[in-house]
Amino acid sequence: MIKARTDWTGLFFAAALTVVIVFPLLIVGTWAFTNVWRYPSVIPQEFGLKYWAATTARADVWTSITMSLSLASVVTLLSAVICLPAAFAFARLEFPGRNILFFSFLAGQAFPKFGLLVAIAGIFLNLNLIGTFWGVILIQLVGTLLFMIWIPVAAFQSVDRRMEEAARDVGASPLRVFWSITMPQAGPTIAAAVLLNFVGTFYETEGAWLIGAPGIRTLPVLMISFINNQPVIQYGAVLSVLLWLPSFIALLFARRIIGSGSFARGFGG
Amino acid sequence: MAVLDIKDVTKIFGGTVAVERFNLTVADGELVCLLGPSGSGKSTLLRMIGGFETATSGVIAIDGEDVTRVPPERRPTGMVFQSHALWTHMNVFKNLAFGLKLRRLPPAEIKDRVEAVLEQVGLAGYGQRQTHQLSGGQQQRVALARSLVLEPKILLLDEPFASLDQHLRERLREEVRDLQQRLKITTLFVTHGQDEALALADRIVVLRAGRSEQIDPPDVVYRAPATPFVAGFIGTMNLIDGVVEGGVFRHPGLDLAMPVADGPATLAVRPEALGIAAATSAAAVIHRVTDYGTHAIVDIDLADGLRLKAMAPDARAWAAGTAVALSPQAFAVYRDNVAIHRAGA
CATH class of the missing domain: 1.10.3720.10 (MetI-like)
Known part of the structure; x- marks a missing residue:
């Protein structure tokens, strides 16, 4: 078996891309399905489709x-x-x-x-x-x-x-x-x-x-x-x-x- | 069954003359090779016959019918390209059926004809393969089948095996020859490989800078080349420039009596026709002996630095550094691009 070498450069770019692209998307996505999310809670207090109904x-x-x-x-x-x-x-x-x-x-x-x-x-x-x-x-x-x-x-x-x-x-x-x-x-x-x-x-x-x-x-x-x-x-x-x-x-x-x-x-x- | 007539055809690209006043008649069922170095106009000539280039002047006729300005889709010619040019978005069957569909044949007949031609090129059952699933030799066979399935009057092959390896090339060459003789199809074959031309052709056209140098059967082209260029291009040839004085050709290290008028001349001798014998004068000295088992090739340096090749039956009889005397057994003499004397052949 050949042990695959860890591709540190690749991992770095993947991580950077995750932070820059996926993270904001995740936050926006979470907000879309949130009914109540007040500071300082890390996750929303209440999930729901309330605003989907309101928007549509x-x-x-x-x-x-x-x-x-x-x-x-x-x-x-x-x-x-x-x-x-x-x-x-x-x-x-x-x-x-x-x-x-x-x-x-x-x-x-x-x-x-x-x-x-x-x-x-x-x-x-x-x-x-x-x-x-x-x-x-x-x-x-x-x-x-x-x-x-x-x-x-x-x-x-x-x-x-x-x-x-x-x-x-x-x-x-x-x-x-x-x-x-x-x-x-x-x-x-x-x-x-x-x-x-x-x-x-x-x-x-x-x-x-x-x-x-x-x-x-x-x-x-x-x-x-x-x-x-x-x-x-x-x-x-x-x-x-x-x-x-x-x-x-x-x-x-x-x-x-x-x-x-x-x-x-x-x-x- | 078709006769191809090319009369006085000239092709000029911009300012350069690619083909100049070319004449050739190809008999029904004949296989003619167009042979020449790159840039000799052989591909241009073939493309003019196929209709992909238009002759600047002259006439191309198939069975007496002038096709000089007929577009390729209305010519009874079939072309096989060097790069095979198969349509990669179609499978093998569709590649072969495309031309038949354009002729509005019924599907059942298309199927029969495609299967028959696949059988002919040894690819029976390959119809549903994608072109990229085939090997280089198989792709070229499909390209050949794509032309043959339409039963063209004239088959044109533009260096079809140039991208294949030596072994495959030789095999396909024989297959093409067998197929061509079985179908008795008039064929033009472009190549820059002299062995391909010698092995395949009924006649060889040797082209140089857009002009034909010689049109003859392979044995004549090999044994009696019409010009020094053909002599040097086909096979190995020793070309020796010298002067004839009083019936003797003179070059440092080589004097040869011949019935030729005085003046400059070029002597052409095949290695197998150049006899060598041990000598004492140092005008011709063996540089190297290469042993091929069945025979040996002896490289000989003349006093002025010209290197000749001679074929000897046994490598062990010769050693580098030995002085030799040269005796051409068969030779040709050229002057002003024309053979003026032949001996021994």
Whole structure:
């Protein structure tokens, strides 16, 4: 028997991650299912679903959930429609300005986002887009461009051209090759990008708040206002547990559709 | 049953000429090897026949029908790629059935034909395997079956065994040869391995920098290479530059009478045709003797530093440092890239 050596570095990182990520989650999770928890008790005096009933009874919670879901869905769909063909073009075609255009998508992420948003809000104010559904769609769409283009570009580029040629050779038209060979090969990575995009948009707060207020209230925006304005911690805690749901579902999905390695491949790994 | 005609085909990429004015007719059922170093244009030529590159000028015709500008999906050619290029998201059966499905054959017939071709390449019962579950040799067999199942008129093989180990390569080479002769399918085979070409081909096309240097059966290419390049590329060859003066080829350490006009010339002698005998002059000295059991290879240094190889029946007869006299038994003489005299072959 070979005795496994203790991986101290690994243990250190695991412990650090636990403290930084799991511990706060645990506290928030506990608060969500607490009826009474008074200082200095270490564990709550009374567990219960009292605040779940109270939170889910509120109309603004439900409208914001619907709002968040429809925003994330529309943004993801639009982003896919715009970005995937663009990604294919970036991956396969040579056109003037290709490289500069490709790297210009970084610009959206390279500058402090809030300053940019304030400036855009000024423009949107003139265009009567402030506080509207499509205003928020637009601003969130910009935020998705980078990953929805860069990841699929890597996916399309990693498809073996010989595979596509072999398909042409046995009689497939270029369009048929795309559907039967290129898409299935690049599919898992692109699915990962779409999923990331959906979750990212669902949690996006600054744009939704700056452009959307006061007409549009997403779940994260509502949570912020709960945390800021409510003396009762539980409302915020229940909402944040609700907010974990989409990322949890997304993770489950991701495990099912993303085979070994293809997720990493999307990032050039 | 197909004849391939390549007439005056030229391919230019950007500014570089990859294939220049190439001509070849491949007879029905013939297996022709395109042989050359990397960059000689052999793969480009094959890709033009398959339809993956378009000839800049010239005509490619199959059974008299001009296919020069026909896209690959409408050509009666089947290509096997070096990297096998199997579709990893499909199992073996689906890989083989894809082309048949595109031809809208009934499922029962597809199944029959796929099973028949799997049998042919020795992979019966492998239909439900995923491609990554196969060994390198099996993957290449599936790639071959994927082309054969469509019964192409012309089979194109682009260095199909280059990524396999020597032993497997030799076995698959024989399998391909057997299969090709059984099916009588017109075949072009690209390789940079001369032994592969010599073992497989009915005829060999030796390519250099986009031009054909020689198109002949293997024994002719080996025994009567048309140019010094072919002489040096196929097998081991001693190439000796010298000058002919008054009917005698002169090089330090080697004088040889030959009926050739005066002027510079290159003498080409195979190791097995280079006779050696003990001598007293120090113009040619044995550098090393390598014993292969059945024969020995003797490395000989000439006075000007040129090293020659000679084959001897017994290693024990020779020792390093011995002076020898050289007597070529069979040789060819080249001048201006053309053979001007052959003797003994």
